[in-house]
Amino acid sequence: MSNCIIAQSGGPTAVINSSVVGLLNANKEQKAFEKVYAGLNGIEGILNKNIIDLSSVCDEDIHNFRFTPSSGLGSCRYKLKDVNSNSKEYESLIEILREYDIKAFFYVGGNDSMDTIAKLSKYARANNIDIKFIGIPKTIDNDLKFTDHTPGFGSAAKFIGTTALETYLDASVYINNGIFILETMGRDTGWLAASACLAKINDKPVADFIYLPEAAFDRIKFLTDVKRKFEEQNKVYIIVSEGIKDENDNFVSEFECVSQDNFGHAQLGGVSNYLRKLILDAGVTTRVKALQLGILQRCAMHCASDTDLTEAYNAGKMALKYAVQGETGKMVSINREVSEPYTVSYSLVNAEDVANNVKYFPTEWINKEGNFVTSEAYSYFEPLIKELPSLTFEGNLPKYRVFNQ
Amino acid sequence: MSNCIIAQSGGPTAVINSSVVGLLNANKEQKAFEKVYAGLNGIEGILNKNIIDLSSVCDEDIHNFRFTPSSGLGSCRYKLKDVNSNSKEYESLIEILREYDIKAFFYVGGNDSMDTIAKLSKYARANNIDIKFIGIPKTIDNDLKFTDHTPGFGSAAKFIGTTALETYLDASVYINNGIFILETMGRDTGWLAASACLAKINDKPVADFIYLPEAAFDRIKFLTDVKRKFEEQNKVYIIVSEGIKDENDNFVSEFECVSQDNFGHAQLGGVSNYLRKLILDAGVTTRVKALQLGILQRCAMHCASDTDLTEAYNAGKMALKYAVQGETGKMVSINREVSEPYTVSYSLVNAEDVANNVKYFPTEWINKEGNFVTSEAYSYFEPLIKELPSLTFEGNLPKYRVFNQ
Structure with a gap:
């Protein structure tokens, strides 16, 4: 059985580690991959073979990691060059993935990370490389297209x-x-x-x-x-x-x-x-x-939305499912089915459509004076901030666990 | 039966309203005063007769007020002049207190507020005025002398x-x-x-x-x-x-x-x-x-210490008890009996000793390099941040209730 790898990129959020744990736990249930590796500091770290085996970490540490804010696998702001101008990076990365017998690569990030997913999947397809590339959305800015909102x-x-x-x-x-x-x-x-x-x-x-x-x-x-x-x-x-x-x-x-x-x-x-x-x-x-x-x-994990944490977790879980189904070059998206009672479903969008694109706040939701929002905004926001997480405490402060230090 | 009044002064804290509710509830139990009035915006407000009857507020509002941060009765930064230079203010204030048949005045504040308590109690004593003046400590700075620490x-x-x-x-x-x-x-x-x-x-x-x-x-x-x-x-x-x-x-x-x-x-x-x-x-x-x-x-009430909230509440409760006992010109102080298991008791100190005085962080608790603290500091701080409060939520955000607007 081969392995998969997950890494984080871009600015941190409170719930970005939840997506990693969602994927890890889904793999425990489905046994799709032998090992779930984590690349520390995004592809920058993977290129330096800064890779750990997440599947061997004890349950308690994984639980605390799930409720730890900020990128617990480390992050990077590394943009892959166009393959025509520099294919060497692509080759190095694929070589490393092959060395670890990795068949699926998951990247938790925003639009720049989706650009990475789009480029790598295109490169793999063009070169008959059997590795799937799936993006998991993450940004506090909520500016990704083709998803109702973004975890974080x-x-x-x-x-x-x-x-x-x-x-x-x-x-x-x-x-x-x-x-x-x-x-x-x-x-x-x-x-x-x-x-x-x-x-x-x-x-x-x-x-x-x-x-x-x-x-x-x-x-x-x-x-x-x-x-x-x-x-x-x-x-x-x-x-x-x-x-x-x-x-x-x-x-x-x-x-x-x-x-x-x-x-x-x-x-x-x-x-x-x-x-x-x-x-x-x-x-x-x-x-x-x-x-x-x-x-x-x-x-601010101490004031996080439990709905957000759950959706981040589920986005990681769905990413694994889609990779197993053979999808690649896609990002998991969240679709709001109903606002009241709030229900969502998950699907896929092309990472390329999300990359380098911006979803603006709808101008119809801004009042005429340009200095406040309309009632549509309330209905949109309200379900997204539901419930508080149950954190573990140590010495009267939250107990956080990360892997990048 | 006569009445009492409570007001808040100086910079806000997360738990300042808890002291007000502690006093209010203690009076409900003991029936020491007919009404508990609140002066809005400290003595500045009282001088403008900006006074409400807290005892007539419904329980639900009082409960939410207890867990609302910042000075929910409003505040002021008003320093009484020396009585020899301006006795008019003193006379006006006493006249208003008499009008409302007030026999005890409680002021929740820091060292400047204790200066007010000291001055007013001295004036009352000198002029045979039967009104008690008791201070309730409050400051996030923790810089009040003669108390182990301050609520907030x-x-x-x-x-x-x-x-x-x-x-x-x-x-x-x-x-x-x-x-x-x-x-x-x-x-x-x-x-x-x-x-x-x-x-x-x-x-x-x-x-x-x-x-x-x-x-x-x-x-x-x-x-x-x-x-x-x-x-x-x-x-x-x-x-x-x-x-x-x-x-x-x-x-x-x-x-x-x-x-x-x-x-x-x-x-x-x-x-x-x-x-x-x-x-x-x-x-x-x-x-x-x-x-x-x-x-x-x-x-930040959403991240408050429940120990702190409880002590603020108890300080208000004790203030009432001391006023009934005939004390005046004093501030309620918190004494740490044991650090582990953490227990405190309450007593009184002269407001004058606290006023215009500062309690510094002990230099023995600073390392030789002058760039960190020693282990004594941990033992001192640790019990003070215990537990989180149970807040009431509305629309997925804390439900706060104030009286100054």
Whole structure:
């Protein structure tokens, strides 16, 4: 019996390890492969033969790993070059996979990882190599096409919603309150920022305004809205996505971009401080606080969505099933069957269609003013943040287990 | 039968409302006062007669309020002037208390609030006014003297520990990791930053270095330590308190101080960005991330310590008991009887001794290098972060209830 391998790539999420355990457990049941190997640090690690045998790890460690946030197999941001410009990498990788008698390769990641799956499966087909390549979706940004949502998003949304509630309360305690700006991640899409609409007290959203990259940001209108709201209620609570753009399609915080990552994506962040300065300069009030959630929103297992964890697990499980069925070059996708009661099914999409593509927050779900979301957004988000996981504790803090160190 | 009043002051914590409910429920049992009033926005609100009757609120609302973070009665940063320079405020306040037939005044707060309790009780005694004034401790900073610790601290420590674990994992996923700096609050004291020592993976603290205001910060030594550690393990995880000072007793982040609060305390923050710049300028690595936890650490009820919630509740309960016994001008204090198994008792201290005083992190609990804590710190912190609260959920997010809006 031959083996399979799984690896993780791109930015971490709270539930990315669950997909690995889903696949591992499915293989235990089905005995499809002799061993489930894990490549540490994605294909970058596999190319260095940094490979461990996950099937020999004890159940307790696997259980704790399942409920450990962040990429417990390590990650990479390694983009395979086009096969025509550099086939050597492809050859090296296949040689290593053959050495380990690997017949299926699973990659948990976002659109760049699906690009890797698409390229490798194409290469294998062209060269008659009998190895299947299947992608398992993962990104807090929720920006993958052809899937209702992505594992990792629900947990990030749950943390953002919870944090929005709690920081709103903290920012509302004085007679003279100020303006509070909470900045979420999300790159070019507004899914994460929009999910903050779920934070409500007495059935009223705590956010007064939500700004998304999908609605052109108008500085004058922003200041007018904020000023009016501040005069009306003596406090304003604002949610902003790091990637908002103005009418000329330029990032509002563009000048704060300090670097680009290895894929050439702009590293955003800092737009909340920019908005803070706008408000201060306009003299609306002198009390303006900006808070960037930063990486907290993608690793907060202590506030994860159990629905998200379960779906991540099932996506791993389904990936194994599809590989056994002989599929390759595909990504597992999640289809929402019904929102209430919430039910999903799993199917496959071409990894190539997902790769280097972006699913934007629907503009029909943004109000006319461009500063809030509509009721469709609530129905979409609500089931994704259901239930909390049962974590194991040690010394009164969660007990986490990883394999990359 | 006469009435009593309770109000909150200063910065919020996750458990400050629990003290209010503890007092309210104790009064239900003992029927010591006819009504328990709440002053909204501290004495600033009471002076404006912004007063509600808490005893008439339904049980469900009170239960949710108990598990709601941040000052649900509103807060203020209002310092009473010396009675000799302005007795009018004192007279107005007493007049209002008399109007409501109030015989006991409870103030949940930190050292500035204890100053208020000391002044008001002294004024009442000098003028033969039969109203008792009792303080209930509250501050995430844990900097009140004559109490083993303060309600609010354990929950903040639990959030910091959890977050340290999770961000450490997030910051360790690549082959080439960088340096991560997590900044906590704490003003002049290092309690909050030190509590991050509890975050361990495989029994090893995730933090390589912890910098506290109680150990003079040496920039040269810092860079040497960080460089050595980075060369050794290709990543460094640093915890820093916002209030660290150099050998001349100047705040390291001093030039980043943007303002002072109403009490003349410097508003700190930004030292992690300063350290980040130090490391970048020294050329140790180009990958350095800094994250300020900001207000998240003081309002994260979703990650609160149940021990802390219980003690906050009991402190409120004891305050009522002491007032009934005729005490005044005192603060409820928590005494640790045993650390293992952890047991506490409650007693009273003079509010005046607590006011305008600071309890520092013990220098004996800091290692010789000045960059970590000793084992005594673990034993001190560990019992304070025990267990999670059972929260009520609504729409998959915690259901919070406040009275100040």
